[in-house]
Amino acid sequence: MSNKRITKRSEDYTQWYLDVIEAAELAEHSIVRGCMVIKPHGYAIWENIQKVLDKKIKDTGHKNAYFPLFVPKSTMNKEAAHVKGFAKECAIVTHYRLKDAGEGKGVVVDPEAKLQDELIVRPTSEAIMYETFSTWIQSWRDLPLLINQWANIVRWEMRTRLFLRTTEFLWQEGHTVHATHKESEQEVFKMLNVYKDVVENYLAIPVYAGKKSKVESFPGAIRTYSIEALMQDGKALQSGTSHDLGDNFSKAFNIKFADKDGEIKHPWQTSWGLSTRIIGGLIMSHSDDKGLVLPPKITPIQVVIIPVFATENREQVVGKAMECKKELEKENIPVEVDDREYETVGSKFNEWEKKGIPVRIEIGTKEIEENKATLVSRINSEKTQVSTEHLVDEVKKLLENIQKELFNRAKERLESQTYEVEDYEEFKDVIKNKGGFVRAFWCENEECEATIKDETKATTRVLPFDAKEESGKCIYCGKEAKYKWLFALAY
Amino acid sequence: MSNKRITKRSEDYTQWYLDVIEAAELAEHSIVRGCMVIKPHGYAIWENIQKVLDKKIKDTGHKNAYFPLFVPKSTMNKEAAHVKGFAKECAIVTHYRLKDAGEGKGVVVDPEAKLQDELIVRPTSEAIMYETFSTWIQSWRDLPLLINQWANIVRWEMRTRLFLRTTEFLWQEGHTVHATHKESEQEVFKMLNVYKDVVENYLAIPVYAGKKSKVESFPGAIRTYSIEALMQDGKALQSGTSHDLGDNFSKAFNIKFADKDGEIKHPWQTSWGLSTRIIGGLIMSHSDDKGLVLPPKITPIQVVIIPVFATENREQVVGKAMECKKELEKENIPVEVDDREYETVGSKFNEWEKKGIPVRIEIGTKEIEENKATLVSRINSEKTQVSTEHLVDEVKKLLENIQKELFNRAKERLESQTYEVEDYEEFKDVIKNKGGFVRAFWCENEECEATIKDETKATTRVLPFDAKEESGKCIYCGKEAKYKWLFALAY
Numbered sequence: 001m002s003n004k005r006i007t008k009r010s011e012d013y014t015q016w017y018l019d020v021i022e023a024a025e026l027a028e029h030s031i032v033r034g035c036m037v038i039k040p041h042g043y044a045i046w047e048n049i050q051k052v053l054d055k056k057i058k059d060t061g062h063k064n065a066y067f068p069l070f071v072p073k074s075t076m077n078k079e080a081a082h083v084k085g086f087a088k089e090c091a092i093v094t095h096y097r098l099k100d101a102g103e104g105k106g107v108v109v110d111p112e113a114k115l116q117d118e119l120i121v122r123p124t125s126e127a128i129m130y131e132t133f134s135t136w137i138q139s140w141r142d143l144p145l146l147i148n149q150w151a152n153i154v155r156w157e158m159r160t161r162l163f164l165r166t167t168e169f170l171w172q173e174g175h176t177v178h179a180t181h182k183e184s185e186q187e188v189f190k191m192l193n194v195y196k197d198v199v200e201n202y203l204a205i206p207v208y209a210g211k212k213s214k215v216e217s218f219p220g221a222i223r224t225y226s227i228e229a230l231m232q233d234g235k236a237l238q239s240g241t242s243h244d245l246g247d248n249f250s251k252a253f254n255i256k257f258a259d260k261d262g263e264i265k266h267p268w269q270t271s272w273g274l275s276t277r278i279i280g281g282l283i284m285s286h287s288d289d290k291g292l293v294l295p296p297k298i299t300p301i302q303v304v305i306i307p308v309f310a311t312e313n314r315e316q317v318v319g320k321a322m323e324c325k326k327e328l329e330k331e332n333i334p335v336e337v338d339d340r341e342y343e344t345v346g347s348k349f350n351e352w353e354k355k356g357i358p359v360r361i362e363i364g365t366k367e368i369e370e371n372k373a374t375l376v377s378r379i380n381s382e383k384t385q386v387s388t389e390h391l392v393d394e395v396k397k398l399l400e401n402i403q404k405e406l407f408n409r410a411k412e413r414l415e416s417q418t419y420e421v422e423d424y425e426e427f428k429d430v431i432k433n434k435g436g437f438v439r440a441f442w443c444e445n446e447e448c449e450a451t452i453k454d455e456t457k458a459t460t461r462v463l464p465f466d467a468k469e470e471s472g473k474c475i476y477c478g479k480e481a482k483y484k485w486l487f488a489l490a491y
Numbered sequence: 492m493s494n495k496r497i498t499k500r501s502e503d504y505t506q507w508y509l510d511v512i513e514a515a516e517l518a519e520h521s522i523v524r525g526c527m528v529i530k531p532h533g534y535a536i537w538e539n540i541q542k543v544l545d546k547k548i549k550d551t552g553h554k555n556a557y558f559p560l561f562v563p564k565s566t567m568n569k570e571a572a573h574v575k576g577f578a579k580e581c582a583i584v585t586h587y588r589l590k591d592a593g594e595g596k597g598v599v600v601d602p603e604a605k606l607q608d609e610l611i612v613r614p615t616s617e618a619i620m621y622e623t624f625s626t627w628i629q630s631w632r633d634l635p636l637l638i639n640q641w642a643n644i645v646r647w648e649m650r651t652r653l654f655l656r657t658t659e660f661l662w663q664e665g666h667t668v669h670a671t672h673k674e675s676e677q678e679v680f681k682m683l684n685v686y687k688d689v690v691e692n693y694l695a696i697p698v699y700a701g702k703k704s705k706v707e708s709f710p711g712a713i714r715t716y717s718i719e720a721l722m723q724d725g726k727a728l729q730s731g732t733s734h735d736l737g738d739n740f741s742k743a744f745n746i747k748f749a750d751k752d753g754e755i756k757h758p759w760q761t762s763w764g765l766s767t768r769i770i771g772g773l774i775m776s777h778s779d780d781k782g783l784v785l786p787p788k789i790t791p792i793q794v795v796i797i798p799v800f801a802t803e804n805r806e807q808v809v810g811k812a813m814e815c816k817k818e819l820e821k822e823n824i825p826v827e828v829d830d831r832e833y834e835t836v837g838s839k840f841n842e843w844e845k846k847g848i849p850v851r852i853e854i855g856t857k858e859i860e861e862n863k864a865t866l867v868s869r870i871n872s873e874k875t876q877v878s879t880e881h882l883v884d885e886v887k888k889l890l891e892n893i894q895k896e897l898f899n900r901a902k903e904r905l906e907s908q909t910y911e912v913e914d915y916e917e918f919k920d921v922i923k924n925k926g927g928f929v930r931a932f933w934c935e936n937e938e939c940e941a942t943i944k945d946e947t948k949a950t951t952r953v954l955p956f957d958a959k960e961e962s963g964k965c966i967y968c969g970k971e972a973k974y975k976w977l978f979a980l981a982y
Contacts, residue, residue: 040554063531077597106568
């Protein structure tokens, strides 16, 4: 158990984030630069995200498969923009054997075992998958090809932060191939919507969805779409991306199919991914100065029961707690009883609060006498006494309310911290002093985008799908602009 | 769909194995030497194995976590026997950046981005995990620590074979830490039993369980236990291992705890793993000259419905098939309807047979008229007509029978191909001409073991748990021997 004191958000948000992760025992830095250890509580959250998302990926017709961890350098080289985008952050396997260093000095890399074509640890799997896809696809009958992979990914990051940016991370990556661009575009939107659904309705994080600017797009894609969430400190977090790859990769990897009309064509591709980064977003959306707060639909444990006993009535109180556990488990509510003897009740309350468990049930002598249980909500510390016969219903109701309330709070924040600005001065003022999303006209010229980023650190996040065509002036250069884009400081 | 013709087992067993994998679309070689692509049907089998095993791992109190893909060379060096055992098969990351080669030649490894302490792609995770465990464990309260990880593993193999031996493979690895050796020993046996349970009762593969010889044990373990299955060609397959690590690693990695008695002690550790290799065993246990055969409890699809229609009654027949599908799905039977128009019924039968789906249901005009369905068992091609109102029950019965029958067949083979031999001549004769397991006295001297292996290629598989202490003579050297060990040629 962690005795970590948690820094207040108002004192130091960055430190608070790290403290919550430590206190909730979600993850920690490993001895490998930039790589984290995902601890059981953190990993169980990831498993729940996987479960929800995997079902939706399968329900939309995709099949899971597994492709190699390594991409030969020569293969990575095939799509020029793609390799350029990842070259600076690749871990490279150059040798395949160690040998005894002699003199009891352990092992060294064996220079004799050098690879001709070095292997890149996948920074994403377009190259390695599409090399194979080119052999799988011959005819329109082989399309659409709808593949998903759950995998570990390595991108050599110079500055890392637990969950948000780590050298190794876990994700799913969908890769699909279609006969027409119209169909592949539909796929791109469909999967972005699946992400929006999971992130909003399970993780309780409201998002903006839309198109990324060219500069912020995936290397090799013709267009990238994303969902963008707002953290409590007013920074945006890109939470899932879906790429329209056009026929860039099918040309580079020579993927072809005989269409119904007999013509040989290059098919159209998409890829889309969601990673362990979202756990960083989850933490920063809901948690408070007491620690982690988890939405009921994604928490590994929804209810913790703390039997409050003395030595003489331990058996009776724990017995009652176990009965309640059984009742709740009948309704598929994941519940734990904390009956450790060597911890005080106070430190148990504290620990489960830090871990973000939505509902605490206290059962002591008084509760047993009155045939009641005390429910405590993690998000507002409200206590309610309920009779044990209504326990299951009351717990369910409370869980539902917490789920809703977390979403509503975050939604309210998202909306109240989205500002419309008229000119660049106001833009700079909001970014500097308020944070949040800023809606502003942009001419879509990359130079303006780059200068705004240089001067304010704010980047274009998305052109929201619901943005209306208007007639305005770019806040930076004053030239004609059709749309208001969303800008923000971002993780 | 694969049009692969499958070589007969009697002609060439090795080729048959590869043909089945190709015809059933389970996996294929990738462009990365020794790494495979696990195709959707193969991956779905792995997912089902994961589902069953993961539940049992959790039900026995273990928690999943995730540790880095990379092990620093200096960390790997800490346990001498361990690093020695894996040194020859390590993929090593030496650089972390590519750079433009100039002249449009793509990218090359940037020599400036060289790592001081090279990173080994994990060939197993003892070293990287135990480095961390040493910081997690201080007191008896932190024990037992029961961790499991689902991960990809890389061992640079010179000769690879799909599923059985690949450079990258998938597995779970359990790693536990206990206060006493007695407790860690119990864990070792408990988890070997979980493997036996999963392999026998779900994959329908009967096994021998027992202790490995010193030479065949895991590098760094004080004892290794395994389950051993028998393939149709008379070769053994090690199908899951559980290691008693003693306190070797806790000493090497400086893991210590304050015990209840106040003393600082090194704890006792175990590790245990089961990998995608088992899919090779699954294929070679049950499949036949027509292709893959899958046990109902592990197949991704238990039932395939083939509507047999002409253009004029397509709608009616497919409608009926869909009705049956719904009925079966209500009872959680995974079922697919193959209503493709561009494939003949014959090639559909063929395809699903190759893919090993246990039950085929044929529905055509005749079946509709008589309100019946025709069930066909994958394992004996027997056809039965059942009235649609009893369809679900009949399908369930058939699935149960297939599961039992597959296990019984394999069990019968295991038993009838386990031979007791009296002397070395007989030993050599059985290994050469019959295959299977050979039970023989062995003095437990490593030289005898090595010479027997040199001369016959047979290795010690296990000393079975139920072996009785006897008084005999080593079949090789004639010296005193207490136990009959199991020998076999092995994958």
